Amino acid sequence: MSFHRQSIWKTTLFLIVIVAASATLAFAQTLTTLATFDGTDGSEPYPAVVQGTDGNFYGTTVFGGSLGNGEVFKITPAGKLVTLYSFTNGNDGRYPYAGLLLGLDGNFYGTTGYGGANNFYGTVFKITPKGVLTTLHAFDSTDGATCVAALIQASNGIFYGTTESGGANGYGTVFKMTSNGTVTTLHSFDSSDGAYPMGSLYQGTDGNFYGTTYQGGADRLGTVFKITPTGTFTSLHSFSGYPSDGTEPYAGLVQAANGSFYGTTWEGGTEDFGSIFKMTSTGTVTLLHSLNGGSDGGGLADPLIQATDGNLYGTANSDGEVSSGCTEGCGTIFKISTAGTFTVLEDFDQTNGAFPFAALLQGTNGILYGTTQQGGPSNEGTVYSLSLKLGPFVSPLPTSGKVGAKVVILGNNLTGSTAVSFNGTAATFTVVSNTEITATVPSGATTGKIEVTTPHATLKSNVSFRVTG
Numbered sequence: 001m002s003f004h005r006q007s008i009w010k011t012t013l014f015l016i017v018i019v020a021a022s023a024t025l026a027f028a029q030t031l032t033t034l035a036t037f038d039g040t041d042g043s044e045p046y047p048a049v050v051q052g053t054d055g056n057f058y059g060t061t062v063f064g065g066s067l068g069n070g071e072v073f074k075i076t077p078a079g080k081l082v083t084l085y086s087f088t089n090g091n092d093g094r095y096p097y098a099g100l101l102l103g104l105d106g107n108f109y110g111t112t113g114y115g116g117a118n119n120f121y122g123t124v125f126k127i128t129p130k131g132v133l134t135t136l137h138a139f140d141s142t143d144g145a146t147c148v149a150a151l152i153q154a155s156n157g158i159f160y161g162t163t164e165s166g167g168a169n170g171y172g173t174v175f176k177m178t179s180n181g182t183v184t185t186l187h188s189f190d191s192s193d194g195a196y197p198m199g200s201l202y203q204g205t206d207g208n209f210y211g212t213t214y215q216g217g218a219d220r221l222g223t224v225f226k227i228t229p230t231g232t233f234t235s236l237h238s239f240s241g242y243p244s245d246g247t248e249p250y251a252g253l254v255q256a257a258n259g260s261f262y263g264t265t266w267e268g269g270t271e272d273f274g275s276i277f278k279m280t281s282t283g284t285v286t287l288l289h290s291l292n293g294g295s296d297g298g299g300l301a302d303p304l305i306q307a308t309d310g311n312l313y314g315t316a317n318s319d320g321e322v323s324s325g326c327t328e329g330c331g332t333i334f335k336i337s338t339a340g341t342f343t344v345l346e347d348f349d350q351t352n353g354a355f356p357f358a359a360l361l362q363g364t365n366g367i368l369y370g371t372t373q374q375g376g377p378s379n380e381g382t383v384y385s386l387s388l389k390l391g392p393f394v395s396p397l398p399t400s401g402k403v404g405a406k407v408v409i410l411g412n413n414l415t416g417s418t419a420v421s422f423n424g425t426a427a428t429f430t431v432v433s434n435t436e437i438t439a440t441v442p443s444g445a446t447t448g449k450i451e452v453t454t455p456h457a458t459l460k461s462n463v464s465f466r467v468t469g
Helices: 004-029
Strands: 028-037 055-063 073-076 081-086 108-112 123-127 135-138 159-163 174-177 185-188 209-211 224-225 233-238 259-263 275-277 287-291 312-316 333-334 341-348 368-372 382-387 394-395 407-412 420-424 428-431 436-440 450-453 458-460
Touching: 407 450, 420 436
Parallel strands: none
Antiparallel strands: 028 382, 055 073, 073 081, 108 123, 123 135, 159 174, 174 185, 209 224, 224 233, 259 275, 275 287, 312 333, 333 341, 368 382, 394 407, 407 436, 420 450, 428 436, 450 458
16 A cells, blocks of 8 residues: 555545534533432432423422421522421321422422321322422322332323332232322232332323333332323233233333333343333333443432433343442443433442432433432432433423313523414413413314424423323
């Protein structure tokens, strides 16, 4: 090869390297530790954070706070951490294992695993964005005990949830609750149909609720079930463990835009370190990915989320790349396509967090937010953000409703918005603040994306709004 040809080849190779490096930098994700806990302001934030109507994020820590019983906190997108409420282990309960739910009224709803007026079986509470807490219900074991899953508010406005134990047979319950705290048990598990539900329910587009139990079923390794709003229960799938579909589904499900449900298991799969699966509405399960307990992590305790790019995102509680802070890895953040292509995005190293138990949240600014159970300077847990260069969007609350229904639309930089439409049909609206709009489902609206025209951009909703009735 001549000198001239070698020079051309080296120059071409150099340019390829530069272009590839630039592309990598352009699409690289950025993990930022927003806050670290030190025990006095909370410890071990197991649950996910939620976005409030004011654009801030709200969550709970299981332990810590002024009395060591857990707390409710607020954190700004810039990372300013504020304690809103510390549990006393009185009638208000203790140890809020579950995350918060943003209700249609703008308040937050949550549960505690223990404490309360009825022999310390846990509570349901409401808390305002300013931190005023009201205990709505105290479980007494007959109607459930030890609630570790977040509530959901269904399209009918009623709250639904699960308790990990208690009920008629001691294996947990599915319940509904009115806004004033009246609880009705819809189903008590008996082990054959599942036992110990630890994940939140998910309302599918068919109006029914889908969930998992940690144990029980045909092989006593966990189940997936469906239940109607009135309590008609159907077992959909029993897990069979290693080396098949998974073992012990700790988390709930998510329904993706393609109509399929996606979930995770704590263990099992072909490598016995947890699995990610897809399921049809009738219960046919397909294994998408098995964690290897090494580079891609191990132990899946949280539900997946579908971000605005169509991919699913989640965290593995342990393993991953080994760091000085964790003997076998501190856990990972990953992406998986709906077809099963799996990619590790980040490895925790104790300094930026360790052992994530919580689901991710995509804020309306496009950024992902999450918590880690441990890690940080005091090893009491962290709140972090992960930027994937995804654009901003708006998020409707609720995600379905009839013509004439009021819908809260969350977003950023909404002041000065000039138009709101439901799948192309113009709607009347009011700009409440820079982060909130209220709109009315217009006559003639059909199921589809909501669009908001702001002074800066036209923002689409992250999910299709389903027009009912």
